[in-house]
Amino acid sequence: MKLPFISNPTLFIAADLIYTTAQPITAKPQYMISPQEFDEATLSALMQQDDLAFKKLVKRYHPMLLALANSIVGEAFGEEVVQDAWISIYQNLPGFQRKSSLKTWVYRITSNKAISRLRREKKHINFSSLQPESYDRETDCFDASGHWASSQAKWEMDQPDAQLFTQELQDCINHVLSQLPPLQQAIFMMNDVEGESSSDTCNNLEITASNMRVLLHRARFKLYSHINHFQETGEC
């Protein structure tokens, strides 16, 4: 929406920005089928432990469940935890009561498995590697006076709604995501990619809302910096 009554270009841009930033970001992922991630036929097949439907479920959620498990119990046990979670999910599918979305149910089973495993293994795990990190200010991007150290690249977009993530950039983002600390990765994936609510993300990861906000911002800013670099240089 444009505001034609403002003639000064700076004021116009600022007013337009104020309008657009006042709108909540609510768009759902394009690949999701509302209100469930799977259609009724697939859901029924899943509840009957159908092989094809179950493989579809595995393909859809395995990367996310692995990120979730890694963030709680560490990469040493993540794969095992997710395997245990898939066993529980398979066994309990016939009794899935649809009180929550399938996605939330699957996440909850996995986080419960990971938390149980964490308690069991806590003697052997280096907890310092699992704790939320302290917040490092993004000092490299700013000069001593707190201004941007370099200009912000203008991202190449043919039109405002154009797809930002080309395949090349998407590969770069996936690479950057894989390099993030597990907890940051899981928070970003659950909150920004999967569209889980903040409270569900906190519950699944057993972290406080303030920790979640700090770590989410760190993940977002790192991704932003990499996208900016990609837009400037064409390199990841």
Add this chain to the structure above:
Amino acid sequence: MLKCKDIAEQSSEFVDQQFSMKQKAAYFFHLLMCGQCRRYIQQFRLMIKQSKNLQQKPISDETAEKILQQVKKHNK
């Protein structure tokens, strides 16, 4: 008055609409004065919006089949 660094550090709170009116006013005042931060916040917001379209690296059919077989073996 907020600096560019503050704008970046508070950008998630701003985009997620967790500001009080007073914080919002200070933030907008800086944006009004600073083109670099206006560009930053527009692109930062765009990134978050489009993250919902980010395709996760899929696992292969073979991996999915392997998981299914392990699950079924355990379930016997």
